[in-house]
Amino acid sequence: MTQLDHDIGRAIADVTRNGRHLSTVIDELFTAYRPDADTAADIRSRIVEAVRTMPEWLRQRIRAAYGDKATRILEALRSEAPVFIRVNTLKTTDRDALRALRDAGAEPTELEHCLVVARPFGLYRRQSFRDGWFEQQDISSQRVALSMDLAPGMRVVDACAGNGGKTLHMAALMGNRGRIIALDPYAEKLSTLRSRAARAGVSIVEPRAITSTKTVKRLAETADRVLVDVPCSGTGVLRRNPDIPWHLTDASIGELVSLQRDILRRSANCAKPGGLVVYASCSILPEEGPDQIRTFLDQSPFTLESEWASMPDNAPHSGDGFYCAVLRRNP
Known part of the structure; x- marks a missing residue:
């Protein structure tokens, strides 16, 4: 075994045992060895392939949710994304x-x-x-904004805007006419959104930091459309980010579900009577998708208008795993 082989093994362990990020350990190896293009590709391939072997607790969750289909899903999650x-x-x-x-x-x-x-x-x-x-932007991610039935002049709240990928798509679908309030608790993400909006020629987005629960409460019943693209396990995007499961635990899924429930409940109140709330999650776990929506509908004055789910497979143009529900607030 060469020193490089040893360091690759250590890098894999750093991700799968110590929770370090895949990109970080690969960059460190590239810095240390300054490999040529072919060697760099081999290093990355060996590490990514090992990291794609997800934790057994997550495999069990997927098998429990999908039964006979689980083997095909697990195989697809190990493939390269388009x-x-x-x-x-x-x-x-x-x-x-x-x-x-x-x-x-x-x-x-x-x-x-x-x-x-x-x-x-x-x-x-x-x-x-x-x-x-x-x-x-992944094809399934693009489908979320397309599900919102947007039109120029609308007032939209993006409750979990992040770096703004879906925010910018909504602005384009609205012809850059109207207003989008882009909310997020992380100032650095909103800063990135501002830069991306400037590059994209988008002027209708107002980034707004969530500093307390009052930030969202002040927007009660003001929006024609509300997008709730919740933080989630990311199990639908493992092809692009294979180290995600190594930053999660079985218990943390329950914590995410509770957080999603709270975000959806608070954010949905921003919709006007008759307005739409679109819930989205890049997860393939039912508890972060349809189960979450059934719980919400049992407790809230909304009607499910439509829902869809996408699942990665080995087809040439397969998108990421997503769940999306379109809800209308009762008049």
Whole structure:
């Protein structure tokens, strides 16, 4: 065994036993060894493949939820995710975006609402990206904003805006007309959102830090649409972030479910009577999806209008695992 082999094993243990982040341990190895491109690819592949072997407690949860389908789901979660691109229609057209991607050698394929490009592709190094023409966003994630029945001039509350991926998509669907209140407790995420909005040519977003429960209470019954994209286990996006399960425990899933329930309850009150609340979770666990919504509907004056779920599989254009429910507040 070489020293590199030993250090790769230690890096794997740092993720699976000590909870360190995958990107961090890989960067440390690259810094220490300064490998050529082929060696770097081999190092990354060996570590990622080992980390994809998720903890047994999570495997058991998935088997309990999906029975005979679990084996196929677990296999799909170990695969590479496609690269999906959302065209920013505030800055360009689909035709010009396709031409720019082809000129860059990206080999784009047109799907119903987005593009998928072949790997590898340095999107973030392209001038067209810096000019705000594109966002890298999974096809299932894009489907969330498309489920909101948005129109120009609406007032929208994004209750868990984060870095703003869905916020910017909503702004584009609204033609940059109306207002989006983007809430998040983390100032650094809202700072990133501001930068991304400027690049995307979005001016209708108002980032607002959640400093207390009053931040949300002041928005009671003011919004035509409310997006509640809750913090979750991330089990639907393991293809992109295979180290996620190593930062979770079986007990922490219950803690997340309680947090989601509280966020949904508080945020849903921002909707006007007759307005829509869209709940989204990038989890494949039922307790973070349909079970959460059934509990909410039993206790709240809302009606379920529609719901959908996506599951990663080995199809060429398979999106991430998501659950989404569209709820209407009773008049």
